[in-house]
Amino acid sequence: MNDRPSDKEKNRFTARAMRYASVGANVGGVAARIAGRRLFGLDPERGRDAASLAAALGGLKGPIMKVAQLLATIPEALPAEYAAELGQLQSQAPPMGWPFVRRRMAAELGPEWEAKFASFAHEAAASASLGQVHRAKGHDGRALAAKLQYPDMQSAVEADLVQLGVLFSIHARMSPAIETSEMLKEIAARLREELDYDLEGRHMRLYGLIFKDDKLIRVPEVVPALSAKRLLTMTWLEGKRLLDYRDRKLEERNQIARAMFRAWWYPFSHYGVIHGDPHLGNYTVFEDGEGRASGINLLDYGCMRSFAPKFIQGVIDLYHGLLRNDRALVVHAYETWGFGGLSNELIDILNIWAKFIYGPMLDDRVRTIADEVSPGMYGRGEAFKVHQGLREKGPVRVPREFVFMDRAAIGLGGVFLHLNAELNFHRLFEDTIAGSDLAEVAGRQLEAFTAAQVPLPEGVGSTAAIPQG
Numbered sequence: 001m002n003d004r005p006s007d008k009e010k011n012r013f014t015a016r017a018m019r020y021a022s023v024g025a026n027v028g029g030v031a032a033r034i035a036g037r038r039l040f041g042l043d044p045e046r047g048r049d050a051a052s053l054a055a056a057l058g059g060l061k062g063p064i065m066k067v068a069q070l071l072a073t074i075p076e077a078l079p080a081e082y083a084a085e086l087g088q089l090q091s092q093a094p095p096m097g098w099p100f101v102r103r104r105m106a107a108e109l110g111p112e113w114e115a116k117f118a119s120f121a122h123e124a125a126a127s128a129s130l131g132q133v134h135r136a137k138g139h140d141g142r143a144l145a146a147k148l149q150y151p152d153m154q155s156a157v158e159a160d161l162v163q164l165g166v167l168f169s170i171h172a173r174m175s176p177a178i179e180t181s182e183m184l185k186e187i188a189a190r191l192r193e194e195l196d197y198d199l200e201g202r203h204m205r206l207y208g209l210i211f212k213d214d215k216l217i218r219v220p221e222v223v224p225a226l227s228a229k230r231l232l233t234m235t236w237l238e239g240k241r242l243l244d245y246r247d248r249k250l251e252e253r254n255q256i257a258r259a260m261f262r263a264w265w266y267p268f269s270h271y272g273v274i275h276g277d278p279h280l281g282n283y284t285v286f287e288d289g290e291g292r293a294s295g296i297n298l299l300d301y302g303c304m305r306s307f308a309p310k311f312i313q314g315v316i317d318l319y320h321g322l323l324r325n326d327r328a329l330v331v332h333a334y335e336t337w338g339f340g341g342l343s344n345e346l347i348d349i350l351n352i353w354a355k356f357i358y359g360p361m362l363d364d365r366v367r368t369i370a371d372e373v374s375p376g377m378y379g380r381g382e383a384f385k386v387h388q389g390l391r392e393k394g395p396v397r398v399p400r401e402f403v404f405m406d407r408a409a410i411g412l413g414g415v416f417l418h419l420n421a422e423l424n425f426h427r428l429f430e431d432t433i434a435g436s437d438l439a440e441v442a443g444r445q446l447e448a449f450t451a452a453q454v455p456l457p458e459g460v461g462s463t464a465a466i467p468q469g
Contacts, residue, residue, distance in 0.1 A: 239284025338399025
């Protein structure tokens with residue numbers, strides 16, 4: 001008997017209710033305690049409540065973990081105590097066992113699914129918050145990676161988004177320094193997209209077009225005949241963990257860092273798209289014939305974010321405004337991003353964070369990404385200053401586009417810190433943004449997105465004529 005996923009895994013009330021039961025009471029209890037103490041004029045016991053909330057969420061090991069870690073990177077997205085606790089949570093999930101995998105694969109490819117592969121490993125090669133990956137081999141001899149989504153993930157995501165709303169409501173009771181409504185919309189949209197493996201396959205094809213014949217970056221190739229709505233099969237790219245190279249020679253570490261920089265900034269500046277989850281597990285390193293680091297394999301494409309060309313220009317304008325100390329251009333850049341009604345004081349506060357993000361690119365010399373700063377302290381000092389400033393002069397409304405741009409920039413910086421790379425980031429940035437003329441970006445974006453069958457950013461052209469298959 002073959003239960004099709006369309007019947008089995010829709011957003012069922014029962015699955016959603018089970019998830020609420022496992023966490024909703026605890027999260028709601030934290031919110032109720034805070035609300036009650038504030039009602040009677042008592043100071044919130046944030047440290048204790050934060051630990052209780054982290055304990056409640058930590059038991060899920062699901063999509064909300066990705067959200068929690070994202071929020072921990074944005075100053076004032078959550079109270080500092082909550083961000084500290086949530087930032088320590090891990091998003092790894094226990095893998096599904098073979099009997100469960102076999103049933104899931106039959107639901108995606110039919111009862112004779114094993115005959116479609118030359119071999120298929122019973123044990124998962126990797127597991128994460130939404131699914132797990134198995135090594136396989138195709139009948140054409142190619143090594144494959146089969147990414148299989150866990151069951152009831154749509155229900156889990158919807159339930160977790162409700163809990164995220166509870167988190168933000170807690171924050172709203174604590175005199176927040178930023179307004180989070182747009183953040184909630186953005187996170188919800190991206191998290192729902194991560195469930196769409198067909199869309200992820202299209203994004204993989206897009207990056208394959210962008211980095212075709214590139215010497216530093218390799219992209220897996222989608223295998224459509226072995227893919228389905230909740231199964232994405234691609235070519236397996238051999239590589240080693242990025243952290244295995246921390247003790248290699250500086251030349252090799254710099255080679256990896258150059259590849260990482262290009263893998264992130266080139267698609268953004270030339271095509272208006274970013275890899276929104278620069279987690280260490282999403283990259284592996286390939287070597288040359290002599291065993292030296294040569295470049296990176298860019299793996300997971302579930303969390304992507306595309307931008308209209310005007311937003312790209314805003315990022316470049318902010319860079320030039322900071323570089324030339326041109327305050328008018330800086331303000332124009334913030335307004336282009338979607339920040340509105342900014343006072344001079346708020347602009348100064350935002351500039352603290354902007355100078356932290358752009359700092360290495362503004363400094364025309366060979367250096368590490370953050371001189372004399374450990375990975376665990378990266379951005380902490382600047383975040384504290386922004387926290388204090390926004391408390392006094394806020395609130396400020398964070399535009400949607402900022403959320404994953406900020407998350408990705410912090411994550412990328414963390415990778416450079418782990419590698420302890422020493423590069424002239426200013427020159428790298430100048431070389432990468434060359435050719436980022438708005439009209440040219442728009443033309444490249446339209447051509448590449450259409451060829452890969454990826455929806456264009458909101459407000460850019462139309463994808464109505466793009467076939468959906």
